[in-house]
Amino acid sequence: xxxxxxxxxxxxxxxxxxxxxxxxxxxxxxxxxxxxxxxxxxxxxxxxxxxxxxxxxxxxxxxxxxxxxxxxxxxxxxxxxxxxxxxxxxxxxxxxxxxxxxxxxxxxxxxxxxxxxxxxxxxxxxxxxxxxxxxxxxxxxxxxxxxxxxxxxxxxxxxxxxxxxxxxxxxxxxxxxxxxxxxxxxxxxxxxxx
Numbered sequence: 001x002x003x004x005x006x007x008x009x010x011x012x013x014x015x016x017x018x019x020x021x022x023x024x025x026x027x028x029x030x031x032x033x034x035x036x037x038x039x040x041x042x043x044x045x046x047x048x049x050x051x052x053x054x055x056x057x058x059x060x061x062x063x064x065x066x067x068x069x070x071x072x073x074x075x076x077x078x079x080x081x082x083x084x085x086x087x088x089x090x091x092x093x094x095x096x097x098x099x100x101x102x103x104x105x106x107x108x109x110x111x112x113x114x115x116x117x118x119x120x121x122x123x124x125x126x127x128x129x130x131x132x133x134x135x136x137x138x139x140x141x142x143x144x145x146x147x148x149x150x151x152x153x154x155x156x157x158x159x160x161x162x163x164x165x166x167x168x169x170x171x172x173x174x175x176x177x178x179x180x181x182x183x184x185x186x187x188x189x190x191x192x193x194x
């Protein structure tokens with residue numbers, strides 16, 4: 001990518017994301033401690049902000065630096081982000097749909113079985129496994145912690161309800177230690193990325 005292409009990409013993206021936030025050039029300039037003339041110049045592709053300002057712009061717009069300088073259509077990037085919201089939800093829906101089908105089949109063909117409702121409980125850790133996959137691809141550290149924690153506590157809940165033995169409560173200690181380890185692991189991993 002040559003300099004002119006980079007200027008055009010940045011100009012289009014700054015203008016798009018500024019308007020998306022409902023900001024004027026003056027308001028954006030004020031947040032950056034620049035003049036509105038500078039923002040206007042950037043949006044006309046007559047200049048380009050330095051790297052620190054580009055990073056600040058990306059932060060203000062809630063996008064990555066790559067999104068700000070990339071030549072892809074910003075509307076397509078927004079559509080991709082929307083896609084990142086719906087695919088995990090639909091995938092989790094499939095897990096619960098599967099649990100519903102299992103519940104229905106068991107009730108229809110094996111009506112004597114008492115605890116068929118456990119199929120919905122088993123869908124909980126499966127859902128968090130699915131969410132862990134998507135959070136590792138698209139989401140931040142907090143989403144990763146929540147999804148892995150959901151696996152731990154979902155498996156615990158499934159075991160407690162499947163085998164109602166008092167001694168299984170000792171699993172609570174193991175789960176609590178695992179939970180602490182998960183939180184520490186992701187926090188340390190997040191800090192080392194900085």
